[in-house]
Amino acid sequence: MPTDSISGNIVEHLRRTAQQLPKQLAVLSANDSFESKTFESLFKDVELCALFFIKRGINKSDRTLLMVKPGYELIISCFALIYIGAIPVIIDPGMGLKSICSCIKRTQPRVLIGSKFVILLSFFLRDTCSSIKEKVTIPEKLSYFLKLRLNKKEIPGNSPSQDSDLAAIVFTSGSTGPPKGVRYLHKNFNAQIQSLKREFGIQKNEIDLTTLPIFALFNPALGITSVIPKINPRKPAHADDKLIVDAILFHHVTTAFCSPVIGRKISDYCTTHNLNLPNLRRLMLAGAPSPPDLLQSLSNIAPNATVFVPYGSTEALPVAYCDHGKIYELTESIRSGEGSCLGTAVKGAQLILVPPTNSPLPNEHEGQIELISKPNVTGEICVSGEMVTQGYDRMPGANRDARFIYMSSEFHRMGDLGYWDIQGNLRFLGRKAECVNTKNGPLETERCEQIVNKINGVNRSALIGIGNSKDQEPCLVVELATTSTNFSNTAREILNSLEQNLQEFNIIRVFNEKKLPVDSRHNAKIHRLELARKWSGKVNKNPQLGILK
Known part of the structure; x- marks a missing residue:
């Protein structure tokens, strides 16, 4: 298993994969909503899309609000923006119009990319969209449009980037406070990709059920195929369980990352219809604590898979993880209220616990920081490492609340309460704001x-x-x-x-x-x-x- 560090940006990773695995399928639709693409054809589409954006006035470093529905158009649009050095701004469409408008005002994007409806709506939100100078409509069947309208000879070289350059701004879902724009550097994406390889054993030529759009950006760097299921990203709980399971079986999916809600749908459908998922090697559940019975059920229907529970947030992912075997051992402890098991830190992450407080923590040169090292003592979980993002965009107050310097490293306060159990596992007790x-x-x-x-x-x-x-x-x-x-x-x-x-x-x-x-x-x-x-x-x-x- 390769352990060398990853550098560059996700477009450079895609280029390398297109050279190494040109004819391997990169992206395919579980419901045939778009034409399947090899890594070679995906990269060619990204180049053409980058040229299209340049011709529409998008430049390097432009903050670009990307309001495109999940699918192939979103994938190549995001790659194309990074190709030219623009900065995608990703806002969860399900958070509601009021929150979306607040996010746009704070981020001040120069460009809006979206469907005809999104572009039309922007004209009715003039105050919110006052910073937007360029509006780009994404046509239906974008890949066909690009090949028909653009000359390949005009394709520019991709914009070079440093690991410390801003790659994207991704907003939190705002479940315990206002949504905040998280500043992702290229090195953060690289650290996440490296963790997926090292901690979870993902290898080239695997097939991923991509229920979260961001994994369609990571997968090319890993050399694995993305199967895009028919799931409304605003309402994953309404996803059709039969379509999800059919996609896993038909496409011989080997790996999947999904929420516990999707995990439950897979479990219930397979149990009801007496189905097994023999090709699955790993299933990762994240977004909220997963009950032990769900993990056990998934492990039964996917007998060759390890069910992982990664821990992290938009600001830092992954931070720690454990598998279904460990959680099964702790079932009674979890069900009796002793906290979900988060396992142990991923390589490169430093985890510490500090006494819970709603006040900012002092930096090491400003005062003493107390650590909790004894087992069974509740504290706030904090993390440092390459997977920790640069902080919140244009929110100095939120950054001061969430960050502090300890032992010359910047730590992010996860906002979660937990403790070390006597076995050395990190246990999760809930959100600090909800205590x-x-x-x-x-x-x-x-x-x-x-x-x-x-x-x-x-x-x-x-x-x-x-x-x-x-x-x-x-x-x-x-x-x-x-x-x-x-x-x-x-x-x-x-x-x-x-x-x-x-x-x-x-x-x-x-x-x-x-x-x-x-x-x-x-x-x-x-x-x-x-x-x-x-x-x-x-x-x-x-x-x-x-x-x-």
């Missing part, structure tokens, strides 16, 4: 929700706090497994279980939501703060609401 601060001490989401989720009739749950931020009342919001489940009986069972396991917190309220609100990117992160605001307002109007005893 409920009660009069009897802090109560983290994973300590409580895992206990509730194993109760029959509960699909998933959310711990929320209502009242004063320093003296909150902990409450549970549950999503029932079926509409026929009796909420009153289930709620009483929940309260009885919590009284046995978390008696000191005296939880007496349980609320019911038909569907818990989740993030747009993975459809897995529960919006607990949104629920807290909603139910706090309701309890203010009716103080007895949710009380069953």
Whole structure:
């Protein structure tokens, strides 16, 4: 397994792969929505697309808002922008128009690339789009359009880049705060590619089910084929489970990276139809904690695969990982509220824990930084390494809150709470912003929700706090497994279980939501703060609401 470091940018990686594996399929559609492409033809399309963008007035270093639906057009557009040295700005379309407008205003892109509808919409958002000077409509069947309209002899050489150059601005999903633009350098992409090879054993000639668009950019550097399934990126929970499994089987997929929601769809469909996935070598689930039963089920239907759970965020990925075997060993511990297992750090990542605080941490020359090294002591997870991005774009306050210097290295505060267990595994207890601060001490989401989720009739749950931020009342919001489940009986069972396991917190309220609100990117992160605001307002109007005893 090669371990030499990777340099250059993703376009240079694609060029090398096109030279080494010219006839290997690079990208194909699981539902035939576009023509399959070899690495050689993909690179030629990228060159033509780069020429098209140059002719439309896009220059090196131009911030370019890329509002193109996932698929082949998005892939070659992103490669083409990096080819000419422009900076793609990627905003999650599912975060809502208000948040999207806020992101655009802060980033101040000079160029907008999108569909006819996106370009038309921009004219009605003049204030938001005031920085945009060039608007480029992406035609349908872009590859055919490029070959028909452009002269290959005019193709320029790709713009050289340094590892420390800005490669892209990718916005967070904003699940526990406003979305923030994360500054990706070329070296960050390279570190992520290297980790995929080194930690997870991905090799050339493999076939990837690409449920996240960014992997279509990484895969050419790895020499593997991307199968693009029919999934609406704004609503992965609505994806057709049959189409996903059919794509895995028909295309002999060997590797896949997906959210727990997609993982559950694969598991349920295969279990119901008595199907196995023998060609899968690895399955990676990320975006939210994956329950042990899901990992065990996936490992049963993919007998030749390792199910990995990588840990990270938009700001730093991957940071740590573990596999289904380790999680299976810790099943009872996890289900009893001792936290999900994140495993151990990837090579090149330095993980530390610091006492939780909402205040900025001092840099080492400004004051002493306390570290938590003892097992079973909760702290905030912080990471340093090449996979850590350059920080937030044009948000100095957020950068000061999230970064600090320790031992001459810059650390990123993940915003997650965790601890080291006695085996040396990093355990995850929940988001710091979602921890409920009660009069009897802090109560983290994973300590409580895992206990509730194993109760029959509960699909998933959310711990929320209502009242004063320093003296909150902990409450549970549950999503029932079926509409026929009796909420009153289930709620009483929940309260009885919590009284046995978390008696000191005296939880007496349980609320019911038909569907818990989740993030747009993975459809897995529960919006607990949104629920807290909603139910706090309701309890203010009716103080007895949710009380069953």
